[in-house]
Amino acid sequence: RALRDAGDRASALASPRTAARFYARAIEIAAEDEPDPELLFLLGRARIEKGTGEGEEDLKRAAEGLVARGQRGRAAEALVNLYDSTWHAARSQDELLERARELVADEGATYSRGYVVATLGRFYGLGGRPEEAIPLDEEAIAIAEELGDRELLVYALNNLGIARCATGDFTGLSYVERSLEIGLEIGSGDVARAYINIGSITEQLGDVARAEEVHRAGVEAARRTENDIEERWVRSELVNDWYRLGRWDDALQAIEALPVNRDEPRYMDGMVVATGVLIAEARGTRPGVDDLEWLARLGQTLGDPQALLPALSWAARLAEAAGEHEHARRYL
Numbered sequence: 303r304a305l306r307d308a309g310d311r312a313s314a315l316a317s318p319r320t321a322a323r324f325y326a327r328a329i330e331i332a333a334e335d336e337p338d339p340e341l342l343f344l345l346g347r348a349r350i351e352k353g354t355g356e357g358e359e360d361l362k363r364a365a366e367g368l369v370a371r372g373q374r375g376r377a378a379e380a381l382v383n384l385y386d387s388t389w390h391a392a393r394s395q396d397e398l399l400e401r402a403r404e405l406v407a408d409e410g411a412t413y414s415r416g417y418v419v420a421t422l423g424r425f426y427g428l429g430g431r432p433e434e435a436i437p438l439d440e441e442a443i444a445i446a447e448e449l450g451d452r453e454l455l456v457y458a459l460n461n462l463g464i465a466r467c468a469t470g471d472f473t474g475l476s477y478v479e480r481s482l483e484i485g486l487e488i489g490s491g492d493v494a495r496a497y498i499n500i501g502s503i504t505e506q507l508g509d510v511a512r513a514e515e516v517h518r519a520g521v522e523a524a525r526r527t528e529n530d531i532e533e534r535w536v537r538s539e540l541v542n543d544w545y546r547l548g549r550w551d552d553a554l555q556a557i558e559a560l561p562v563n564r565d566e567p568r569y570m571d572g573m574v575v576a577t578g579v580l581i582a583e584a585r586g587t588r589p590g591v592d593d594l595e596w597l598a599r600l601g602q603t604l605g606d607p608q609a610l611l612p613a614l615s616w617a618a619r620l621a622e623a624a625g626e627h628e629h630a631r632r633y634l
Contacts, residue, residue: 305331309344316491316527322348322357339367343380350387352530358387369405375414378405382421389425390531390569392603399425413454416445420458427465430607435465456485456492460499467503475503494524494532501539505546514543534560538570545577550584553577564596572600572609576616589620594629 309324325345329337343364349357361384368377378401385398402418409415420442427435439462446455459481466474482496497520505513517539524533537560544553557578562571579593594617601613618633 318348318351319528339364374405378402378418411445411448416442424461432465432468456490491527510546572613589624
């Protein structure tokens with residue numbers, strides 16, 4: 303119990319690595335044939351922040367055990383955390399989200415329902431379904447306010463802002479900014495994602511220099527909250543910022559620090575690879591067809607408009623530069 307309490311405290315302080323050590327030790331000391339599914343959930347949730355896939359098996363086992371114990375809401379939380387991990391690893395499984403939605407369908411204004419609904423809103427908004435996302439985000443905000451849960455409020459406000467911007471309503475930026483404001487006030491682990499989104503929206507609105515400043519703040523936030531997934535994401539955003547600002551040597555140096563495993567890519571790896579190839583092409587190196595095909599395949603695997611459309615655009619641009627006009631037409 304003491305180790306679990308320590309893990310909970312570390313988690314509340316946005317220190318998932320420390321939390322994971324305490325939870326793992328608690329499971330080890332308990333020495334049960336089948337660990338407590340609640341502890342497995344807490345351990346898996348802490349571990350996935352590393353972005354290595356570690357923790358996914360814990361979350362799968364936790365979801366099964368929690369359902370068997372009648373804790374459907376908690377099982378749904380495990381499933382959406384599992385989905386988040388697989389989404390970042392370019393192998394998302396939509397059935398996890400839909401199963402989570404089913405598990406909380408009959409719940410009232412509980413944290414589990416609020417968190418699951420907010421997560422559905424988040425990924426629907428990114429997946430080209432913002433009109434469906436907005437009412438889900440608004441429901442999650444209402445639940446957070448009813449419960450007085452400011453951490454959940456931070457999460458849901460961020461998601462609502464992105465969904466509104468996806469419809470072309472850029473007043474959505476104010477919701478993300480409010481999310482960041484509250485998140486900084488309470489020490490939320492979601493502040494790095496708020497910085498990422500504010501920077502991305504700001505760049506869409508044309509202020510790349512401001513976006514770069516915001517993304518640099520995001521790197522520090524991700525480090526502070528020990529979130530390796532978000533740190534890699536925001537570093538990838540900086541690669542793009544520096545490319546657009548003409549700071550190509552800075553971009554290339556950052557690319558070297560972000561090695562890409564093309565057999566097991568991460569969500570943002572397309573941007574990293576494309577930027578390196580674009581710079582090389584501008585400096586006289588002919589793009590290779592393998593690079594183009596890899597970019598197109600990754601975009602199609604990810605599927606989200608924010609990933610698919612840029613990947614195909616980069617591939618078409620580079621194919622044209624390489625004289626591969628049939629490829630360019632296909633990508634377009």
